[in-house]
Amino acid sequence: MKPYRYAILTSPLPAAIGMVRLWGQNLDALFEGRLPEKGEAHRLVRLRNADQGLAAWSADGSLLFTPHGGAGVRDAVEDVLKAFGFERVSAPGVDEDFARGMNRYQRAALAILPSVASEAQLRVVLRAMGQTSAPAGFDRHAFVSDWPLVKRWLSIPRVVIAGAPNAGKSTLFNALASQGHAIVSDTPGTTRDVLGAIWPLRNGAVVEVFDTAGLREHGASMVEAEGMRRARAAIDDADLRLVLQEHGLGRPALSGVLVATKCDSGERPSWAEIGISVHNGVGMEELAKAVEANLFPLLPDRVLPLSEAMADDAKAAGFEERWFGSKGLHNGQ
Ligand SMILES: Nc1nc2c(ncn2[C@@H]2O[C@H](COP(=O)(O)OP(=O)(O)OP(=O)(O)O)[C@@H](O)[C@H]2O)c(=O)[nH]1
Ligand SMILES: [Mg+2]
Structure with a gap:
């Protein structure tokens, strides 16, 4: 294996941002602008003529570079890296990195994320990824099986x-x-x-x-x-x-x-x-x-982007506990 490797971690493009992980010595030479110091969260740098984005060091010593998420940007980034002797290694990124540990339910939400078209949709999707909590009075039972309603929130009627x-x-x-x-x-x-x-x-x-x-x-x-x-x-x-x-x-x-x-x-x-x-x-x-x-008979806060098949995964992942608490549910409608 070559000492210089990279992996594309982004889920299918286009997305808001792309993600590329780089392994190798002396990565400074690739970028215009200084890479982050030890302990610094991230810095804005430019990868040659490909794109600029944030660079951050990971615990394993690799560099996470996040340029824009277009297919053209990805190709330009790959061209630069290959010209510098980097070898692409397979990392079905969503599996191995960004979404490591995600269940099927969260992955489905992640896949929807790039096509989110409204703030309400974003709230629905982010909640699916477990990043925000459900409000008091959220009634799971009303929505878990109501896939057509969820689809409506995730589309533009x-x-x-x-x-x-x-x-x-x-x-x-x-x-x-x-x-x-x-x-x-x-x-x-x-x-x-x-x-x-x-x-x-x-x-x-x-x-x-x-x-x-x-x-x-x-x-x-x-x-x-x-x-x-x-x-x-x-x-x-x-x-x-x-x-x-x-x-x-x-x-x-x-x-x-x-x-x-x-x-x-x-x-x-x-x-x-x-x-x-x-x-x-x-x-x-x-x-x-x-x-x-x-x-939209329900507010976005009352919509779970669950299909019936995904509901079991959600339960298995402890969503029930996290979202609804141990005190059980009540219908706040
Ligand atoms: N007084 C009043 N007139 C209105 C109102 N809304 C529309 N109009 C008038 O009604 C007429 C027809 O309006 P349009 O919006 O062109 O009607 P339409 O249904 O699109 O008509 P078509 O394209 O021919 O099918 C116009 O002269 C409008 O100014 C309203 O709220 N009050
Ligand atoms: Mg008309």
């Missing part, structure tokens, strides 16, 4: 705004989506394409919200008909539909959260769950709450 032409769909979309700029006009049949944007909710989760073409039975041109076809496909694909209808008209035929629009003076027809006016803000908070309640 699709919320589709649907309804008749001119109902106010694009106006609502623009209000919800900070980056969305759908055309709004009082001509029915304005929207043709499906437009998507991120809508951050107050519970820390994010959803993707979609504006669609208005649906009507008759009189649509060919282009509008294609718009409606796309709208229906998006509606079929939705995790949640917001079905909009002007407050003066009857109950819409589509199922979903029924929202009466243009309720500028607070009026709400009996068929509607919520009455909104984007123009003066009526019902907007209620609408956001309804979306949260439908898609």
Whole structure:
């Protein structure tokens, strides 16, 4: 075996950071910037032209270098190391190093970590890795088997705004989506394409919200008909539909959260769950709450990213004791 060795420890890239462990004499020569002194936690150094990152000495005398976690950075780091005569040694890193001692349950959470898209998801995943504790009142029994709910927290659900032409769909979309700029006009049949944007909710989760073409039975041109076809496909694909209808008209035929629009003076027809006016803000908070309640009926603190198969591992690893204490559980809902 060569005296100069390295191992890539990162789980499958891309990730926020990469991890490379280096063994060898005189590693200073590789880096621009001084390596940490004895007893010093870490230092920011540059590995030639590959990348800069933190360097820290390990107890076994190896150096842990953490550059950025892109595949391109990893290749550049490997090029530099190979040019200096380093040999790559196999270390299925997650097994051997970073995740040493982790069970299947924690590893699953680790694998999800690079694709975490919201603060709420991060909380779910970090808790799975045992880095934070469960809050008082957490009811394990409600969640261990509720994998679809957990998956929802770990994905970005699709919320589709649907309804008749001119109902106010694009106006609502623009209000919800900070980056969305759908055309709004009082001509029915304005929207043709499906437009998507991120809508951050107050519970820390994010959803993707979609504006669609208005649906009507008759009189649509060919282009509008294609718009409606796309709208229906998006509606079929939705995790949640917001079905909009002007407050003066009857109950819409589509199922979903029924929202009466243009309720500028607070009026709400009996068929509607919520009455909104984007123009003066009526019902907007209620609408956001309804979306949260439908898609995320539980707060992230109440969600365990456990599949049923993983639950046994979690128990075996003593999670129960660590998270719930020895006094047992109670349902704090
Ligand atoms: N008074 C009032 N008018 C509104 C409100 N929301 C939307 N409108 C008006 O309703 C008209 C239609 O709005 P859009 O958002 O384009 O309606 P849409 O449902 O996207 O229509 P299509 O794309 O044709 O299906 C526009 O003139 C808007 O200004 C509201 O809260 N109050
Ligand atoms: Mg529109």
